[in-house]
Amino acid sequence: MFSTIRMIFAVLLISGIAGAGMYVMKLRADNATLKANQIKLETAVAEQTKVLEQQKADFAAIMESNKKLNVLINTFKKDLDDLDKRFTKKNRDIGKLAINKTKAIERIINKGGNNAARCIELASGAEHTEEELKATQKSEINPECPALANPNYVHYE
Amino acid sequence: MKMSHYGTYWVSFFKGVILVLLILALTGCSIGGEKKIKIFSVEKPREKLNYEMPTPLQMEEIKWIIITSENADEVFKRLQDAGIDPVLFGITDKDFQVLARNFAQIRQKLQETNNLLEEYKKYYEDTNNQ
Numbered sequence: 001m002f003s004t005i006r007m008i009f010a011v012l013l014i015s016g017i018a019g020a021g022m023y024v025m026k027l028r029a030d031n032a033t034l035k036a037n038q039i040k041l042e043t044a045v046a047e048q049t050k051v052l053e054q055q056k057a058d059f060a061a062i063m064e065s066n067k068k069l070n071v072l073i074n075t076f077k078k079d080l081d082d083l084d085k086r087f088t089k090k091n092r093d094i095g096k097l098a099i100n101k102t103k104a105i106e107r108i109i110n111k112g113g114n115n116a117a118r119c120i121e122l123a124s125g126a127e128h129t130e131e132e133l134k135a136t137q138k139s140e141i142n143p144e145c146p147a148l149a150n151p152n153y154v155h156y157e
Numbered sequence: 158m159k160m161s162h163y164g165t166y167w168v169s170f171f172k173g174v175i176l177v178l179l180i181l182a183l184t185g186c187s188i189g190g191e192k193k194i195k196i197f198s199v200e201k202p203r204e205k206l207n208y209e210m211p212t213p214l215q216m217e218e219i220k221w222i223i224i225t226s227e228n229a230d231e232v233f234k235r236l237q238d239a240g241i242d243p244v245l246f247g248i249t250d251k252d253f254q255v256l257a258r259n260f261a262q263i264r265q266k267l268q269e270t271n272n273l274l275e276e277y278k279k280y281y282e283d284t285n286n287q
Contacts, residue, residue: 095250
């Protein structure tokens, strides 16, 4: 009888110790899982922050690029308007002028043609010459495309 | 038949050995565990498309001649004297304006396209926007 009770207690004690041990093991495993999850979450947050920063930088770069292109397109409009003005300024008739001052107009037209050809070269990526870069006066610039040919020239009337 | 204490010991020993061998046979000597294959990915950026920018154009010079009813004979004579065929391809003053405008528009389109190309290159290659 006594030995049976002792055996039951022994079994209960062993079961209790084993149960406690398993519980501790489970807690440790849970702890390890939680730690791993924490690390993953922190990494994910850091990655998200990086992505957001990159998106912000991309957005700024796109805005800057758009601004530059808009400025360029406005310059194009102005160049075309200036070209029209040169032909029609003060009711100018280039045909009549060519009849009256043939040689002078021929010289102007040839100079304009050369300037326009230079504009094409620059637009296709040619390097600026020293003279083009230094030009700040109206008399020094390429009037066909001053914004492109003479970056240091500031328009004045 | 009653076995001696010594005999019982040996039978238990052999049972243990057989059990160990059986476990080894079933597990294929992998009690220590197979090494796990680790799969990892390495992000490799795309190769850059390193095209050279197009070679700039080199335009040839064109000489414009203005011909009116008054100087026509003189112009043709000058051409003949210079050994050039006395023929001119003419446009009116209005068409000359149109030609100048078309020329300007072609140049602007070229500039716009080149500019776009540079902006794309800058966006995708200068920063890490890949």
